[in-house]
Amino acid sequence: MNHSSIIFSGPNALKCELVPYLIELGIDRVFMILDKILLEIHADTLYPLMDLLPKEHILLIEAGEEYKHLDQCQKVWRFFTESKVNRNDVVVNVGGGVLTDLGGFCASIYKRGISTINVPTTLMGMVDAAIGGKTAVDYLGVKNLLGAFHLPIAVCGDSSFLSTLTxxxxxxxxxxxxxxxxxxxxxxxxxxxxxxxxxxxxxxxxxxxxxxxxxxxxxxxxxxxxxxxxxxxxxxxxxxxxxxxxxxxxxxxxxxxxxxxxxxxxxxxxxxxxxxxxxxxxxxxxxxxxxxxxxxxxxxxxxxxxxxxxxxxxxxxxxxxxxxxxxxxxxxxxxxxxxxxxxxxxxxxxxxxxxxxxxxx
CATH class of the missing domain: 1.20.1090.10 (Dehydroquinate synthase-like - alpha domain)
Structure with missing residues (x-):
């Protein structure tokens, strides 16, 4: 069994590496879970990826640590269900470590597992959270208490996103x-x-x-x-x-x-x-x-x-x-x-x- 993800890393990795990879992959349909704040500050960087998807395939969510819980998972699962996401599709999680954790966890148990790709947009996500397939949400005040192993097929660490970090x-x-x-x-x-x-x-x-x-x-x-x-x-x-x-x-x-x-x-x-x-x-x-x-x-x-x-x-x-x-x-x-x-x-x-x-x- 292959226990690895393809790693794309560098300036403009999203446009120059991930988008061509998705086109070549020939997956039935691509969906995206996106931290809504990123639309305001990284529209130019995200455009090549978003241009591949119909708008109804994109779910915008709030993605701070305070949203890393089951109520937010319910929104994601509802989106999957209403969009008729199936196991031949892929979900691209775009955001910080909280979003890739939550998106990966939701995908891991929906129909027993939907393929994911992580596009971490924070330094923490790039160097740690988005890599390795550990997905989780917080529960009863304990960090990452509910989780599953769900390895993404690829991780794209585009350093263009670092320019706006606090x-x-x-x-x-x-x-x-x-x-x-x-x-x-x-x-x-x-x-x-x-x-x-x-x-x-x-x-x-x-x-x-x-x-x-x-x-x-x-x-x-x-x-x-x-x-x-x-x-x-x-x-x-x-x-x-x-x-x-x-x-x-x-x-x-x-x-x-x-x-x-x-x-x-x-x-x-x-x-x-x-x-x-x-x-x-x-x-x-x-x-x-x-x-x-x-x-x-x-x-x-x-x-x-x-x-x-x-x-x-x-x-x-x-x-x-x-x-x-x-x-x-x-x-x-x-x-x-x-x-x-x-x-x-x-x-x-x-x-x-x-x-x-x-x-x-």
Whole structure:
């Protein structure tokens, strides 16, 4: 079985690579789920794709994290049903990671699976969320609790979309790039710690987009169903996901201009806490940990929480899908490029949270 997606990456990849691919593919009918905001800011980039479709084959939806739930899925399934979508058709999901997650999840269970193509329009989507076939929606306040594996036949990472992203969106995607650089090691880590995510052009970003897309796709090809190698991609996510879910649920704020924690911000916090645990348990090098801390201080405001909030955070960690027993699983590291899957107790997790607060807050 082919456990891979075709990867299109680069400036104008949508027009120059994806559109010719769709024409050559000869699929019966193409449908699109599109973040409605993109029509206002990227009409020129989207035109070559939209011109292939009749208007009634396009569903415009709102696609923030607050819409990543079953009510929004109902709208998508109604669109599929009314449009008589069948298993010979393909659905193109165009938007950020929330939209590709939601669109992929809806397609995965409609008529037992409709083919999809992802066109991520955020940095986070390009380097992580849109690749690998993990689709999900949030449920009962837990991030990505309902989901399915549904590999897209292709992913198009067109860096033209990066030009309109906010600093917060760029930094969110950069959090996943930092994670990938720790797993890849070598030159990628050295380039990440010297990179300025807020004052770099699309050509500089393209190096990280290309490498991250290819790295994640190679891991997924080896382990689609998360039984071994792919678990390493959860580095920083045990604590990171818990922080993200907690602050989404509580609607807490972290300053005058911030309302919700982005995924990448939470991952950076999770990386620091979890690599400290790796330092204590596996001897992960202190100098690399402190390079990460310096990177975080230069680019990210600290996530403010107290020890009184540890219990609800631990509760969320114990709901993590990686857990196979009552203990909490997390990805530790011996050094750059050397991940190890471990189980840890509450005290070790609290020590990681303590370290983050001591270093960043």
């Amino acid at each position: 600093q917060k969106e760029l930094l969110s995607g950069f959090g996943e790039i930092v994670k990938h650089s720790l797993l890849v090691g070598g030159d990628m880590w050295q380039r990440v710690i010297q990179f300025d995510p807020l004052y770099s052009d699309s050509e500089e970003w393209q190096y990280f987009v290309d490498l991250s897309m290819k790295y994640k796709e190679a891991v997924v090809k080896e382990d689609l169903y998360d039984n071994g190698l792919r678990k390493c991609l959860n580095l920083g996510h045990t604590i990171g996901h818990a922080l993200e879910s907690y602050f989404i649920n509580s609607k807490s704020s972290f300053g005058t201009d911030r309302d919700l924690v982005s995924h990448g911000e939470a991952v950076i916090a999770g990386l620091i806490a979890e690599l400290y645990m790796s330092n204590q348990l596996l001897g992960f090098p202190s100098d690399i940990l402190h390079q990460l801390i310096y990177l975080a201080k230069e680019n990210y405001a600290p996530l403010l929480f107290t020890c009184k909030e540890y219990d609800p955070l631990l509760k969320l960690m114990k709901q993590d899908k990686k857990n196979i027993s009552k203990a909490v699983s997390y990805v530790g590291m011996r050094s750059l490029g050397e991940p190890v899957l471990l189980e840890v107790d509450d005290e070790e997790l609290k020590n990681g949270l303590d370290f983050y607060r001591e270093m960043l807050c």
